[in-house]
Amino acid sequence: MTKLKDMRKNPITGLIVIAMAVFIDMLLYSIVVPIVPFYTSKFDASQTVIGILIGCYAFSFLIATPILGGISDKFGRRGVMLWGLVVLLASTLLFAFANSMLLLIVARLLQGVAAAATWTAGLALITDMYPPAKRGKALGTVLTFMSAGTLLGAPVGGMLFEWGGYQLPFWFVSCFILLDGLARMFLLEDPPKTMNADSVGMKIFRDRIVLKIFGVVLLGASAISILEPILPIYFEEHLGANSMHIGVLFGITTLAYGMVSPLAGWLSDRCGTFSLMMAGLLILAVSLPLVILPNSLILEGAVLFLVGAAAGFVLTPTLPELANSVDRLGGGAYATAFAVFNMAYSVGMIIGPIVGGGLADVFSISTALYIMCFVLICYSLSSRLIKHEQKSHRMDELCCGKK
Structure with a gap:
């Protein structure tokens, strides 16, 4: 029993459990992708209905994130994580036994709610356990597991589907969920309650630095997702790529993001979060x-590796900076702060494909990319300018105070 208590208090234990939770969440998210043709034929689903099925995850994730973030800050992380796992298991079993598109859509909505629990309470728990000087590296490690789950989901799902039919991929994930449930139940514990978490949670949504980070995350997610509707057709027409080539090329972007995230977290701990994310925006x-x-x-793969690495330098430092903002405002409301990240990322994932596809249709692919490039540069430079003006203003106040 003493050994179990010692394990619970060890930050590494919490990091492993949360990383596993994130991995399983993204594994299930991606495992559905190769099964889409089966849905189309079995349920006679149109492309619009399939689009709704894929997109409703982001919708429920966006809605549930601020709610579960507030509950986590007020009542504790562990309870939210455990209930989130129950919802995830229900979602997975519903996928396995669904006999209509409506049930599949409900399953996908539940999956988004479960993910919101992990991405608020889970990341907040890591922030509770790690001091500010080590948060960046720990959170970067979690993002690596996110990338691993995303990368493995589609090929594992396709392979299991071919081997054992439609239900096997979801039974496979259900086994992981049960193991994860045991880990969450016995290896996680709530940190001491922070009395002012509610008041800090209200301040977060009005804080200028937090709002600036919201913009960084939104633009970072938009810049990555803008490629999804326009590049597959471009690859097919100009590079002669087939579906396997396209999957590998997009996988390279995810791989680069996962590889760079721990490094970006480590650098943000040592060099500062703001400078790193602004440099990442420019790259x-x-x-x-x-x-x-x-x-x-081959050259295309090299460029997409650079894109994925740049996204890692943009997005990874935002997580420890949000935690630092909570500390500055009074502490405790880490889950609410990470809800800001999740909301911004979800909005970016919605806006990016719509804007990218629209600009490519009206103008061209190159014009769409140059416009996104211009927006990123303007935001990076203006953020630096605002920061410089704030510093100058503080110096003036100090000088006046001395006089």
């Missing part, structure tokens, strides 16, 4: 227009 801005220049799949 991302420069790399986006390059994706239409290569004339071979």
Whole structure:
């Protein structure tokens, strides 16, 4: 029993459990992708209905995130994590036994709610356990597991579907969920309650630095997702890519993001979060227009690796900076702060494909990418300018105070 208590208090234990939770969430998210043709044929679903099925995850995730973030800050992380797992298991079993598109959509909505529990209470628990100087590296490690789950989901789902039919991928994930449930039940514990978490939670949504981070996350997610509707057709027409090539190329972006995230977290702990994310925005801005220049799949893979790495430098530092903002405002409301990240990311994932596809239709792919490039550069430079003006204003106040 003493050994179990010691394990609960060890931050590494919590990091492993949360990383496993994130991995399973993204594994289930991606495992559905190769099964989409089966849904189309079995339920005679149109492309619009399939789009709704895929997109309703982001919808429920966006709605549930601030609610579960507030509940986690007020009543504790562990309870939210456990109930989130129950919802995830229900979602997975509903996927396995669904006999209509309506039930599949309900399952996908529940999956988004379960993910919201992990991405608020889970990340907040890591922030509770790690001091500010080590948060960036820990949160970056979690993002690596997110990328691993995203990368493995589609190929594992397709392979299991071919081997054992429609239900096997979901039974496979259900086994992982049960193991994860035991880990959450016995290896997680709530940190001491912070009395002012409610008041801090209200301040978060009005804080200028938090709002600036919201913009960074939204633009980072938009810049990545803008490629999803326009590049597959471009690859097919200009590089002769087939569906497997396209999957590998997008997988390279995810792989780069996962590989860079721990490094970005480590650098943010040592060099500062703000400078790193602003530099990441500039690198991302420069790399986006390059994706239409290569004339071979190998060179295209190299450019997309750069895009994924840049996204890692943009998004990873936002997590410890949000935690730092909570500390500055009074502490405790970490789940609410990470709800800001999740909401911004969800909005970016919704806006990016719509804007990217629209601009590509009206103008061209290159124009769409140059416009995104311009927006990223303007935001990075204006954020630096605002920060400089705030510093100058503080110096003036100090000087006046001395006089």
